[in-house]
Amino acid sequence: MKQWNKSRRRALTVIAGIGAGFLMPGAVCATPLRRYEWRGTALGAEASIILYHADHKEAEHAVRRAVLEIERLESEFSLYRAESALCRLNRNGFLDAPSLDMVRLLSECRRFGDLSDGAFDASVQPLWRLYADHFAGHPGDGSGPPRTAVEAARLLVDYRRVDIREGRIVLGRGMEITLNGIAQGYITDRVVDLLRRHGWSNVLVNLGELRALDGRGNGNPWVVMLDGALAGSDGAGGTLTVPLDNRAMATSAGSGTRFDSSGRHHHLFDPASGDSPGHYRAVSVSAPDATTADALSTAIFTAPPARAASMMTRAASMITRAGRADVAAWLTDAGGRTKFLKG
Amino acid sequence: MSPCSPRRVRRTRSGLTPGRWGWAAFLSLVVLFAAGMSQAASAAQKNSVATITSEILTEIFPGGGTMGPVSGNPPARPVYRDGTVVGYVFSSRDVVSSVGFSGNPIDIYAGLDIKGRLTGAFLHKHTEPILVIGIAEKRLIEYVSQFAGIDVSRGAGLGGGVQPAVEPAKTAPDVISGASVSSAVIRNAIFRSARAVARSRHIFTDDSKNRLDRETYTEATWPALMEDGSVVRLRLNQAGVAKALGAVLEPDVPPDGLFIDLYTGLMSPPRVGENLIGKLDFNDLLAGMAANDQIIVVIADGLYSFKGTGYIRSGLFDRIQLVQGSSTIRLSKDRYRNVERFRIPGAPEFREIGIFIIPAATGFDPLEPWRLELLVNRNTVDRGMLHAAFSLPYTLPGKYRLTSTASGTEPDNGFDDKFGARxxxxxxxxxxxxxxxxxxxxxxxxxxxxxxxxxxxxxxxxxxxxxxxxxxxxxxxxxxxxxxxxxxxxxxxxxxxxxxxxxxxxxxxxxxxxxxxxxxxxxxxxxxxxxxxxxxxxxxxxxxxxxxxxxxxxxxxxxxxxxxxxxxxxxxxxxxxxxxxxxxxxxxxxxxxxxxxxxxxxxxxxxxxxxxxxxxxxxxxxxxxxxxxxxxxxxxxxxxxxxxxxxxxxxxxxxRFQCGEVCDLCAGQCGVQAIHPDGTINPNECIHCLNCQTLYFDENLCPPLIAIRKRRERRQKLAGGGDNETVE
Structure with missing residues (x-):
C-alpha cells in the first residue's frame, strides 16, 4: 500500500505566481524587500511558502515557526504517520483527549457534509483502502474491486456516525476517517494565522492549497494561474489567471492519484455510489479561507453536476462575512471546458 | 444604690500571694535572663548547616563521609567519599526561610545524593505551637525522617505530581493528622530547599544549557508583571469574535462589548508565582509536582469562560490548549487548580483564574515560546457549528532565563523576603x-x-x-x-x-x-x-x-x-x-x-x-x-x-462593709471559692461570673439588703398603713 501513499499526491494544478519579476529578487528593487521561498512537504504533498521581507533572519525565523506548525498539525491529521492522532483514531475506533484542532476540523467535516448532502464525507477511507488494496494486488485490472466488496465498504461510510464528545472522539464500527479532502486547507489557514499574528504580510502559503496574505510586497496582488489541464483543450487562451487577494484557492482533480492507467479509478470517491466520480477533470474553488475552499472543491468534484450550483449558494450563505458572499468555482469537465460559478 | 460605699477598699489578706512589686521584679528578671540567652543563641547561627555534626551526618546521609566546608549559593556542604562528591547536606533554614506558624524558622537538616534523592532528614529545630497542639513531637520527628529515599525531582505525591511509571516511586509521607498546615510547611521546606540545592549543583539539569530561574524571588506588583511581559494579555470584543466566526453580530450585542480578556504566563519563576498566589500556596503547589514540571496561569474576565463546563465530565478543558513548536498540549482537570483571588498587589478582580501544571513529560520547554489557544464555538440554527480560534503568544522574559556562562549561573539569594506580609x-x-x-x-x-x-x-x-x-x-x-x-x-x-x-x-x-x-x-x-x-x-x-x-x-x-x-x-x-x-x-x-x-x-x-x-x-x-x-x-x-x-x-x-463581717453568703455560693472568709474577692481567682453580684442586688437574699428592705417596709407601714403589703 505504501506505493500508493507515495504517488498519491494531489496534483498541483495551480502554479503560484506569474511573470519573470516574481522569480527574481532584484525585480522588486523599488523596495528593500527580498523574496524568500521555502519548499518542503506537508501531508505527503509538495509545499512551499513564499514571503517578502527585508531581513533574512526574520524570514528564516518565520519559516521555522511555520514549519513547526505544519509539523504539529501533520502529527494530528496525517494518514502517513502511524502515530498521528488520526491514525490512532482509525486504528482504535476512538481518540481520547483530542486536540482542539482535531475537534474543530472534524466539526468542520460534519458541517461540510451537511452542506453537500453527504457529497463531502470524511469517512470514505474504507473505500480508499479497498481500492488501494485491490489495485496493489491486481495492477491493470480496469474493472476495480468486486461490487459486493464496494457495497460492503460503502456501508461503513457515514460522517454522521463520527461522534465528537467531550474529551473523546468515537467512530462507528469499522469506520475510518481521511482528512485529505480538507486538512491541507486547514493547515494552510493555521499557518497563515500564525504568520499574520507575528506581523507578517506579503505571504503566499501553498500546502497543497493556496492562501495569500496581502499582496506581493510591491503593491500587486498575488496572481495564480490555473494550469493548462484545467484551462482548456479548446485552446482559448490556454491558461486562466486569477488574482488572489487575501483569499484561498483549492483544486480537486482526479489526476492527483490514479489507481489505474485509464484514470477511471482515483483517490476521490462518491459516498453515494462508492465509485470515483468522473464528472470533472478538475474543480477549483476560491474562498476567504483555505478550509472552505478545500472542502468545497472536494464536495463539488464528488457530487453530481446538477448539485454544484446549489452547493455554491449554500456555501456562500454559510460563510457570509459582513454580508458579502464570496465563493467562486471553476469547473473543468472531462472535455476540458471550464465553467465559472459564483456563490 | 446601697447605703454603703460599693468601692470600699478592703485590707488585703494575701497570705500566699507575693506582693505586686515582687512579681514585677521577678518577671523582669526572667525576661532579662531569657533575652540574654536568646541573644547568645542567635549570635552563634550564621549558616546553620555549618553546625552539622558527624552523628547527624550519619543519620541524614547513611554511610557518612567527609563533609566539605559550607559553599555556594544556596549554601550546602558537599559530602566526599574517596575524594569524590557523593552528595550534599544542607539546612532548610539556610536555603529557604520556611517560617512556621510560630513565626520562627523551622530548620531541617537534610542530605541529597547526586542523583537528586533525599538520603535523610532530621528535624533540627522548630517552634511550632499550632503544629504541636495537634501532635506529639515524636510523631513530628518520625514524619521528617520518612523523607529518606524520595526523589525530589518528582512531586510529593499529593495531587498534581506526575509519577513516571518506571518504578514505584517513593512518595512523601502523608500529612500528620491534626497538623496538616505544619506538616505541609515541613514538606514544602524540605522539597523546596532540596530542589534549590539540586538545581544550583546541576543535579537536575544539563550543565551546558540555559535554564529557567526557579529560585529568585523579588517582589512585584500586577502592573509590573504586565509591563515586563511576565503575563501577556489578549482582549477580544464582540465584534472581533463575530467577525472571526463569520457570524453576524446579534442586534442586542454591543460591538465593542468585552467578549473575553484573556491573560496567561509562566508561573514557575517565583517572581511570578509567589507574588501571584503567595508563598505558602506557591510552595504547596511546587511540593505537589515534579521538579521539572512547569506551571502556567490562565486568567480571564468578560462574558466567555475559558473553562466552559465540558471539563467537569470529560476531565479535559475543551476551550483552551497549549501549543509549543510542533506539540499540542491539552490541559486536564487533574492538573488544574482553581484560584479564588490573587494575593499580588494591584491585581483587579478576575472572573476566573486557573493554574495548570504542565508535566515535563509533555516536552514543554519553558525557555521556548509557546501560545495559549482559545477556541470559540457558536452553534447556529442555519449554519451549524461555527469555530474560531484565537492565540495568545508568550515568550519568556529574559530575566527568568539563567545562562550557564560564568557569573549568571548562581541565583541571588532571594529568600530574605518577609513571610506572610500579605x-x-x-x-x-x-x-x-x-x-x-x-x-x-x-x-x-x-x-x-x-x-x-x-x-x-x-x-x-x-x-x-x-x-x-x-x-x-x-x-x-x-x-x-x-x-x-x-x-x-x-x-x-x-x-x-x-x-x-x-x-x-x-x-x-x-x-x-x-x-x-x-x-x-x-x-x-x-x-x-x-x-x-x-x-x-x-x-x-x-x-x-x-x-x-x-x-x-x-x-x-x-x-x-x-x-x-x-x-x-x-x-x-x-x-x-x-x-x-x-x-x-x-x-x-x-x-x-x-x-x-x-x-x-x-x-x-x-x-x-x-x-x-x-x-x-x-x-x-x-x-x-x-x-x-x-x-x-x-x-x-x-x-x-x-x-x-x-x-x-x-x-x-x-x-458591702458587712461582707465577711456578718455575712458570708456569696462566699459559699462562689463557684470557684474566690471569696475569702473576710469577704474580699480575690481577683487572682475570680472568674467574673457575676454570681455574687446577683446576690448583691437581691433584696430577698442579700442579708444587709433584706434588713434595709424590712426597715423600709416597716416605715411605709407606719406612714401609710399599706393595704396590700405581703409578709414573707
Whole structure:
C-alpha cells in the first residue's frame, strides 16, 4: 500500500505566481524587500511558502515557526504517520483527549457534509483502502474491486456516525476517517494565522492549497494561474489567471492519484455510489479561507453536476462575512471546458 | 444604690500571694535572663548547616563521609567519599526561610545524593505551637525522617505530581493528622530547599544549557508583571469574535462589548508565582509536582469562560490548549487548580483564574515560546457549528532565563523576603464570617461587663443568659472554630518578644489574635476572669457539666478554705515551670503543656490517644464535684493571666462593709471559692461570673439588703398603713 501513499499526491494544478519579476529578487528593487521561498512537504504533498521581507533572519525565523506548525498539525491529521492522532483514531475506533484542532476540523467535516448532502464525507477511507488494496494486488485490472466488496465498504461510510464528545472522539464500527479532502486547507489557514499574528504580510502559503496574505510586497496582488489541464483543450487562451487577494484557492482533480492507467479509478470517491466520480477533470474553488475552499472543491468534484450550483449558494450563505458572499468555482469537465460559478 | 460605699477598699489578706512589686521584679528578671540567652543563641547561627555534626551526618546521609566546608549559593556542604562528591547536606533554614506558624524558622537538616534523592532528614529545630497542639513531637520527628529515599525531582505525591511509571516511586509521607498546615510547611521546606540545592549543583539539569530561574524571588506588583511581559494579555470584543466566526453580530450585542480578556504566563519563576498566589500556596503547589514540571496561569474576565463546563465530565478543558513548536498540549482537570483571588498587589478582580501544571513529560520547554489557544464555538440554527480560534503568544522574559556562562549561573539569594506580609490579610478575608460572629460575641460580653449592675438585676434571666453564652463558647468558639487560647500562645508571645517580633505571625490566626487582643484589654479592666469565666471553652464546658451535675443532685465538695488557698499556687508553679523549660527547649515546654486538657477536649474533640482522653475526662469528672477543679488549682494559663491582671485599674465587683463581717453568703455560693472568709474577692481567682453580684442586688437574699428592705417596709407601714403589703 505504501506505493500508493507515495504517488498519491494531489496534483498541483495551480502554479503560484506569474511573470519573470516574481522569480527574481532584484525585480522588486523599488523596495528593500527580498523574496524568500521555502519548499518542503506537508501531508505527503509538495509545499512551499513564499514571503517578502527585508531581513533574512526574520524570514528564516518565520519559516521555522511555520514549519513547526505544519509539523504539529501533520502529527494530528496525517494518514502517513502511524502515530498521528488520526491514525490512532482509525486504528482504535476512538481518540481520547483530542486536540482542539482535531475537534474543530472534524466539526468542520460534519458541517461540510451537511452542506453537500453527504457529497463531502470524511469517512470514505474504507473505500480508499479497498481500492488501494485491490489495485496493489491486481495492477491493470480496469474493472476495480468486486461490487459486493464496494457495497460492503460503502456501508461503513457515514460522517454522521463520527461522534465528537467531550474529551473523546468515537467512530462507528469499522469506520475510518481521511482528512485529505480538507486538512491541507486547514493547515494552510493555521499557518497563515500564525504568520499574520507575528506581523507578517506579503505571504503566499501553498500546502497543497493556496492562501495569500496581502499582496506581493510591491503593491500587486498575488496572481495564480490555473494550469493548462484545467484551462482548456479548446485552446482559448490556454491558461486562466486569477488574482488572489487575501483569499484561498483549492483544486480537486482526479489526476492527483490514479489507481489505474485509464484514470477511471482515483483517490476521490462518491459516498453515494462508492465509485470515483468522473464528472470533472478538475474543480477549483476560491474562498476567504483555505478550509472552505478545500472542502468545497472536494464536495463539488464528488457530487453530481446538477448539485454544484446549489452547493455554491449554500456555501456562500454559510460563510457570509459582513454580508458579502464570496465563493467562486471553476469547473473543468472531462472535455476540458471550464465553467465559472459564483456563490 | 446601697447605703454603703460599693468601692470600699478592703485590707488585703494575701497570705500566699507575693506582693505586686515582687512579681514585677521577678518577671523582669526572667525576661532579662531569657533575652540574654536568646541573644547568645542567635549570635552563634550564621549558616546553620555549618553546625552539622558527624552523628547527624550519619543519620541524614547513611554511610557518612567527609563533609566539605559550607559553599555556594544556596549554601550546602558537599559530602566526599574517596575524594569524590557523593552528595550534599544542607539546612532548610539556610536555603529557604520556611517560617512556621510560630513565626520562627523551622530548620531541617537534610542530605541529597547526586542523583537528586533525599538520603535523610532530621528535624533540627522548630517552634511550632499550632503544629504541636495537634501532635506529639515524636510523631513530628518520625514524619521528617520518612523523607529518606524520595526523589525530589518528582512531586510529593499529593495531587498534581506526575509519577513516571518506571518504578514505584517513593512518595512523601502523608500529612500528620491534626497538623496538616505544619506538616505541609515541613514538606514544602524540605522539597523546596532540596530542589534549590539540586538545581544550583546541576543535579537536575544539563550543565551546558540555559535554564529557567526557579529560585529568585523579588517582589512585584500586577502592573509590573504586565509591563515586563511576565503575563501577556489578549482582549477580544464582540465584534472581533463575530467577525472571526463569520457570524453576524446579534442586534442586542454591543460591538465593542468585552467578549473575553484573556491573560496567561509562566508561573514557575517565583517572581511570578509567589507574588501571584503567595508563598505558602506557591510552595504547596511546587511540593505537589515534579521538579521539572512547569506551571502556567490562565486568567480571564468578560462574558466567555475559558473553562466552559465540558471539563467537569470529560476531565479535559475543551476551550483552551497549549501549543509549543510542533506539540499540542491539552490541559486536564487533574492538573488544574482553581484560584479564588490573587494575593499580588494591584491585581483587579478576575472572573476566573486557573493554574495548570504542565508535566515535563509533555516536552514543554519553558525557555521556548509557546501560545495559549482559545477556541470559540457558536452553534447556529442555519449554519451549524461555527469555530474560531484565537492565540495568545508568550515568550519568556529574559530575566527568568539563567545562562550557564560564568557569573549568571548562581541565583541571588532571594529568600530574605518577609513571610506572610500579605498572607494574613487573605486569612482574615477568608474567615470574615467567624470574625464577625466573634465580634458580636465580644460585643455582647462587653455590654454585660460594662452594664453588669443592670444585667444582673434579674437573676433568673441572667443565669439563663450565662448558660446560653457558655454553650456558644463551648460549641461554636471551641469545637467549631477552635478558638481555645492556650499557655503555648503565652510562651510563643514571650519568646517572640525576646527574639524578632512580627505582627504577621500572630495575625495569621484571626480568631486567636482577636481573642488575645480582647483578653489583654479586658485584663486591665476586669482581670483574668473575663477570659477564664467567659471565653475559655474548656472552662465553659466544666461549668456547664457541673451545673448539670448539680441538677442531678451530685454532691458538691466544698474545699476547706485553708486547704483551698494552699492549692492555689500549683498553677503558678506549673506556669513558671513551663516558662523556664521553654527557655531551654520549646519542644519540651510544649510536651509539658499537655497538662492543659484543652487540646484533647476542645481542639481535637477527644479524638486522641486514650491516656490524653482519660486525663481530660478525669479533670472533667473532678469538676462535677468541685466546680472548675482544673481552673482553680492547675491551669497554667489562668496563672499566667492572673499575674498581669494584678495591674488592673478598676474594681467592678461591689461589696458591702458587712461582707465577711456578718455575712458570708456569696462566699459559699462562689463557684470557684474566690471569696475569702473576710469577704474580699480575690481577683487572682475570680472568674467574673457575676454570681455574687446577683446576690448583691437581691433584696430577698442579700442579708444587709433584706434588713434595709424590712426597715423600709416597716416605715411605709407606719406612714401609710399599706393595704396590700405581703409578709414573707
Amino acid at each position: 498572607y494574613w490579610a487573605h486569612e482574615w478575608e477568608d474567615r470574615l464570617v467567624e470574625i464577625v460572629i466573634l465580634g458580636l460575641i465580644l460585643g455582647v460580653l462587653s455590654g454585660v461587663l460594662f452594664f453588669q449592675d443592670r444585667v444582673v438585676a434579674n437573676a433568673e434571666r441572667y443565669r439563663l443568659f450565662r448558660r446560653l453564652f457558655l454553650a456558644v463558647v463551648v460549641i461554636w468558639l471551641g469545637w467549631i472554630v477552635g478558638g481555645q487560647l492556650s499557655i503555648i500562645n503565652v510562651l510563643t508571645f514571650i519568646h517572640s518578644l525576646l527574639g524578632e517580633f512580627h505582627w504577621e505571625f500572630f495575625l495569621l490566626d484571626p480568631v486567636t489574635f482577636i481573642l488575645w487582643g480582647y483578653v489583654a484589654v479586658a485584663l486591665l479592666f476586669w482581670g483574668r476572669g473575663v477570659f477564664c469565666g467567659w471565653l475559655c471553652p474548656f472552662g465553659a464546658l466544666q461549668e456547664l457539666l457541673n451545673e448539670g451535675a448539680r441538677k442531678l443532685n451530685v454532691p458538691q465538695v466544698s474545699v476547706p478554705f485553708a486547704v483551698h488557698e494552699r492549692l492555689w499556687p500549683i498553677k503558678y508553679v506549673i506556669f513558671l515551670g513551663l516558662l523556664a523549660v521553654s527557655l531551654h527547649s520549646t519542644n519540651l515546654a510544649i510536651v509539658g503543656a499537655e497538662v492543659e486538657p484543652f487540646k484533647t477536649a476542645i481542639t481535637l474533640k477527644f479524638d486522641r490517644a486514650w491516656p490524653f482522653v482519660a486525663f481530660a475526662v478525669a479533670l472533667l469528672a473532678a469538676g462535677l464535684f468541685i466546680e472548675r477543679f482544673y481552673c482553680r488549682y492547675l491551669c497554667p494559663l489562668g496563672g499566667a493571666l492572673a499575674i498581669p491582671a494584678r495591674i488592673r485599674m478598676f474594681d467592678w465587683l461591689k461589696r
